[in-house]
Amino acid sequence: MTDLIKLRGVQKYYGDYHALRDINLTIRAGEFFSLLGPSGCGKTTLLRVIAGFEGVSNGSVMISDKDMKDVPPNQRPTNMVFQSYAIFPHLTVAENVAFGLRKSKMSKAEKADAVAEALKMVGLDGYGKRAAHALSGGQRQRVALARALILKPKVLLLDEPLSALDKKMREHMQVELIRLQRAVGITFILVTHDQEEALVMSDRIAVMFAGEIGQMDDPETLYRRPKSRRVAEFIGKMNFLPATVTSVGESIGLDIAGFGQTDVPQDQAPEGAKPGEAAIGIRPETLAILFEGETASRHEAPATVDEVVYYGDMTYYDVRVKDVPEPLTIAMKNLIGRPVLEVGAQTRIAWDERAIVVF
Amino acid sequence: MIFVRKSLSIADMGKLSNLTGDQIRGIKLLGLPFTYALLLLALPLGAIVLFSFWTQDFMTVDTTFTTRNYQEIWNSPIYGLLLRRSLMVSGIVTLVTVLLAYPVAYFISFHVKPSKKSLWLFLITIPFWTSYLIRVFLWKVILGYNGVINSGLLELGVITEPLTFILYNVNAVIITLAHAFAPFAILPIFVVLEKIDRSLLEASQDLGESKFSTFLRVTLPLSMPGVVGAVLIVFIPTIGDYVTPELMGGAGGKLIANMIQTQFLQLNNAPLGAALAIVAMVCVTAISLFFVFLNRKYLASRS
Numbered sequence: 001m002t003d004l005i006k007l008r009g010v011q012k013y014y015g016d017y018h019a020l021r022d023i024n025l026t027i028r029a030g031e032f033f034s035l036l037g038p039s040g041c042g043k044t045t046l047l048r049v050i051a052g053f054e055g056v057s058n059g060s061v062m063i064s065d066k067d068m069k070d071v072p073p074n075q076r077p078t079n080m081v082f083q084s085y086a087i088f089p090h091l092t093v094a095e096n097v098a099f100g101l102r103k104s105k106m107s108k109a110e111k112a113d114a115v116a117e118a119l120k121m122v123g124l125d126g127y128g129k130r131a132a133h134a135l136s137g138g139q140r141q142r143v144a145l146a147r148a149l150i151l152k153p154k155v156l157l158l159d160e161p162l163s164a165l166d167k168k169m170r171e172h173m174q175v176e177l178i179r180l181q182r183a184v185g186i187t188f189i190l191v192t193h194d195q196e197e198a199l200v201m202s203d204r205i206a207v208m209f210a211g212e213i214g215q216m217d218d219p220e221t222l223y224r225r226p227k228s229r230r231v232a233e234f235i236g237k238m239n240f241l242p243a244t245v246t247s248v249g250e251s252i253g254l255d256i257a258g259f260g261q262t263d264v265p266q267d268q269a270p271e272g273a274k275p276g277e278a279a280i281g282i283r284p285e286t287l288a289i290l291f292e293g294e295t296a297s298r299h300e301a302p303a304t305v306d307e308v309v310y311y312g313d314m315t316y317y318d319v320r321v322k323d324v325p326e327p328l329t330i331a332m333k334n335l336i337g338r339p340v341l342e343v344g345a346q347t348r349i350a351w352d353e354r355a356i357v358v359f
Numbered sequence: 360m361i362f363v364r365k366s367l368s369i370a371d372m373g374k375l376s377n378l379t380g381d382q383i384r385g386i387k388l389l390g391l392p393f394t395y396a397l398l399l400l401a402l403p404l405g406a407i408v409l410f411s412f413w414t415q416d417f418m419t420v421d422t423t424f425t426t427r428n429y430q431e432i433w434n435s436p437i438y439g440l441l442l443r444r445s446l447m448v449s450g451i452v453t454l455v456t457v458l459l460a461y462p463v464a465y466f467i468s469f470h471v472k473p474s475k476k477s478l479w480l481f482l483i484t485i486p487f488w489t490s491y492l493i494r495v496f497l498w499k500v501i502l503g504y505n506g507v508i509n510s511g512l513l514e515l516g517v518i519t520e521p522l523t524f525i526l527y528n529v530n531a532v533i534i535t536l537a538h539a540f541a542p543f544a545i546l547p548i549f550v551v552l553e554k555i556d557r558s559l560l561e562a563s564q565d566l567g568e569s570k571f572s573t574f575l576r577v578t579l580p581l582s583m584p585g586v587v588g589a590v591l592i593v594f595i596p597t598i599g600d601y602v603t604p605e606l607m608g609g610a611g612g613k614l615i616a617n618m619i620q621t622q623f624l625q626l627n628n629a630p631l632g633a634a635l636a637i638v639a640m641v642c643v644t645a646i647s648l649f650f651v652f653l654n655r656k657y658l659a660s661r662s
Binding site for chain 1: 556558559561562563564565566567568569576577580581
């Protein structure tokens with residue numbers, strides 16, 4: 001894949017407020033890329049910088065090796081799906097979709113065909129004559145998609161496109177967007193604050209905090225090997241335990257509060273880790289409650305159930321382990337024949353050093 | 360009263376004493392505004408309509424029904440001339456006012472900081488702090504033979520003798536009215552511009568339009584309800600204005616409202632004045648309905 005968008009040392013100030021701090025980013029052609037972060041982290045600002053709605057205070061934005069410094073939004077090879085969808089209320093669905101075709105050299109009939117094709121692609125076949133204001137949220141979003149994709153941009157920018165939809169519709173549209181992106185082969189850049197959405201949809205994710213990129217990786221690496229505690233906290237749930245790094249070498253020797261001593265491979269710890277105080281993280285689903293007759297394949301520890309949250313398919317337990325300051329969260333699938341424990345029950349938990357991340 | 364009719368079936372109509380609590384509450388709620396509307400709107404209008412079908416018989420009013428007043432209006436060219444002039448003056452005033460108001464409203468909505476907007480709107484109302492009459496007289500001072508404009512231009516040597524086409528004619532009436540009604544045009548346009556979702560403008564630029572073509576394709580069509588509102592708000596009262604043409608219009612600048620006033624107060628012919636008022640009202644209504652109809656498409660898209 002070739003590099004399509006390159007951001008080098010991008011800074012953005014609003015007065016004294018430092019919205020983007022030295023963003024370096026390369027996005028490849030055909031990639032589904034997500035900017036993930038809490039509100040106010042600068043992810044939307046970054047998207048608007050790429051679209052051209054915001055200038056940069058410092059640094060450069062290159063699209064297809066062309067500097068975008070003095071290129072206004074209407075001349076960039078990008079199109080955007082706005083958070084509010086920004087459907088023109090005075091136009092019909094077809095007029096909305098055809099909005100960007102005014103300057104194209106297509107004949108009237110060709111334009112009508114292109115509009116029909118774009119509407120078909122987003123599943124709105126035959127909606128062309130409807131008034132835009134009579135559409136539901138999901139339909140508006142499809143119109144916004146069709147309106148942008150009909151122009152065959154190099155990059156499609158999506159600003160929290162699913163946040164206004166209800167849960168069912170959102171999950172449905174996630175799958176549709178992935179399918180659409182594969183079908184058209186256009187680079188998608190998605191801004192979202194929903195970590196699950198980013199994990200489901202993206203080829204790569206940049207996690208942003210306070211105007212900086214905290215980590216940029218594929219979803220699996222990001223989830224399994226978060227490089228910092230704030231990334232680990234933002235993506236999914238993670239238990240943190242105090243630990244001491246006892247030795248550094250081929251593998252890292254650890255003494256974990258409540259769990260005892262173990263060794264983990266180098267790639268589960270930050271580069272240049274030194275002996276001394278540290279913390280380790282472990283995901284709730286990599287821990288397990290041991291029910292009667294079960295034994296741990298690696299390590300186990302006695303525990304007391306502190307809290308039970310029943311989700312139907314899953315049960316989340318908070319358990320106390322001796323010498324661990326905070327209760328540990330454990331996610332257990334509700335398999336056939338598996339009981340749901342009561343608060344206060346004595347049990348044993350299994351843990352595995354391969355799931356440990358050292359911070 | 361309308362509420363009662365709608366909510367009672369025909370069988371219930373005879374026994375109004377059996378009203379439910381909701382219905383009584385409805386009557387109580389509607390009663391006062393309905394009486395108010397009846398006394399202040401319907402009654403005077405009805406009186407004018409009634410008068411227009413009577414005739415003046417020297418000192419008394421002959422109350423036999425006749426269309427003589429309307430025939431006279433139709434047959435004497437003076438009334439048609441005045442009516443046409445009134446419509447033309449109001450039309451030009453409306454055009455000038457709305458064309459000048461739009462950029463002001465646009466500037467306040469799009470280029471003034473949100474925290475400063477109410478200050479700007481406040482400043483626009485400053486001319487209203489003084490009476491309408493005084494504002495008209497001030498325009499006399501500005502436009503007069505020895506007025507500010509003429510003496511200024513004479514001093515500067517731009518002109519050698521005072522301009523006379525700026526006072527005591529239709530031009531003076533148009534200038535004065537356009538100034539007087541400017542805020543009435545600015546406010547409705549400002550309100551619709553404020554309501555336009557700014558992301559629509561970005562979307563338009565994102566889809567390849569420049570700032571100017573975005574204005575033509577998005578901002579202007581979306582602000583049409585405000586423009587039509589401004590047109591109506593300026594057009595309707597200017598037709599009926601008689602103070603400005605009286606003071607600024609001279610002999611050639613008199614309008615239909617001056618004639619109505621003359622009929623009522625000087626010639627003591629209230630029935631003819633009433634008939635003139637009805638004719639003017641019908642014209643205004645017809646033109647207003649046209650604009651309302653024009654606006655429907657835009658208003659429908661806002662629902």
